Amino acid sequence: xxxxxxxxxxxxxxxxxxxxxxxxxxxxxxxxxxxxxxxxxxxxxxxxxxxxxxxxxxxxxxxxxxxxxxxxxxxxxxxxxxxxxxxxxxxxxxxxxxxxxxxxxxxxxxxxx
Amino acid sequence: xxxxxxxxxxxxxxxxxxxxxxxxxxxxxxxxxxxxxxxxxxxxxxxxxxxxxxxxxxxxxxxxxxxxxxxxxxxxxxxxxxxxxxxxxxxxxxxxxxxxxxxxxxxxxxx
Numbered sequence: 126x127x128x129x130x131x132x133x134x135x136x137x138x139x140x141x142x143x144x145x146x147x148x149x150x151x152x153x154x155x156x157x158x159x160x161x162x163x164x165x166x167x168x169x170x171x172x173x174x175x176x177x178x179x180x181x182x183x184x185x186x187x188x189x190x191x192x193x194x195x196x197x198x199x200x201x202x203x204x205x206x207x208x209x210x211x212x213x214x215x216x217x218x219x220x221x222x223x224x225x226x227x228x229x230x231x232x233x234x235x236x237x238x
Numbered sequence: 239x240x241x242x243x244x245x246x247x248x249x250x251x252x253x254x255x256x257x258x259x260x261x262x263x264x265x266x267x268x269x270x271x272x273x274x275x276x277x278x279x280x281x282x283x284x285x286x287x288x289x290x291x292x293x294x295x296x297x298x299x300x301x302x303x304x305x306x307x308x309x310x311x312x313x314x315x316x317x318x319x320x321x322x323x324x325x326x327x328x329x330x331x332x333x334x335x336x337x338x339x340x341x342x343x344x345x346x347x348x349x
Contacts, residue, residue, distance in 0.1 A: 129280075156335045168281070168339040170330060181336045215280065219335050225271055225288070227337065229280040 127152065129218050129230035137236045143204040146233045150197050150218030157199040158227065159191060162213040171214075174199055175222060203235075211237045240264045242326050242340035249346045250316050258311045258343045260326035268329045270302050270309040271337065276322045284311070284324075313345070321347045 130149045138144050150157050159171040170183040174193035191201040197218075203210055213234050217227040242262045250256040260270065269288040273281040285293050287302035287309060299312040313320055323344050327337040 158335050158337075160337075160339075167341045168325065168327075168337075170336050170338065173336045175335065181330070183336075217281075217335075222335070224335070225269055225286045225329065226283045227335070228283070229273075231280050 131230040135234045145202045148199045148216030154218035156219035158217045160215045206237045240338045244340040244343045247344045255314045271327045272311045273325045
């Protein structure tokens with residue numbers, strides 16, 4: 126079974142631009158969560174989607190948004206990029222609602238210049 | 239709020255045993271998970287403790303004490319490939335699909 130895939134793997138953007146990151150969960154997984162990882166703040170929860178519904182959102186500004194499609198694929202969007210948005214963005218999927226085991230993708234490394 | 243504390247770095251030699259501690263403060267507790275992340279890689283699930291006691295998976299074991307709000311990850315027969323960052327994590331207020339992570343413990347295994 127293929128793992129969680131994320132595209133693109135690397136991205137360089139300039140301040141003020143917007144970016145869309147994509148995540149395809151493991152086949153059959155309906156839960157998708159997004160995390161931001163930085164050296165200073167560690168792993169921080171962004172959003173969680175289940176069956177196309179955003180159920181939870183972390184403490185991030187409204188510039189960060191996301192959505193989930195009917196095939197469970199998910200996208201996250203960051204508008205008006207800031208230098209501090211440079212991070213590794215990780216997507217994780219879970220086999221069922223309430224599963225404590227999350228499967229992470231390789232991440233998208235976003236650099237904002 | 240919720241917070242987890244773990245040591246920032248641990249060093250050990252091949253073949254040794256190392257214990258990585260994690261203390262937590264949560265408004266509601268549903269269990270403690272452990273993840274491993276190699277440099278440049280994705281976090282990988284290692285173990286989960288929903289109840290007090292020890293869970294063993296090969297060379298790795300994890301322990302939980304709910305009364306002490308404390309858990310640890312025990313790595314035995316250390317190998318060079320175990321050099322990585324280890325994170326403890328708790329589900330956020332009842333949502334298993336959203337995790338609050340500790341800052342991570344960087345384990346360096348030396349020959």
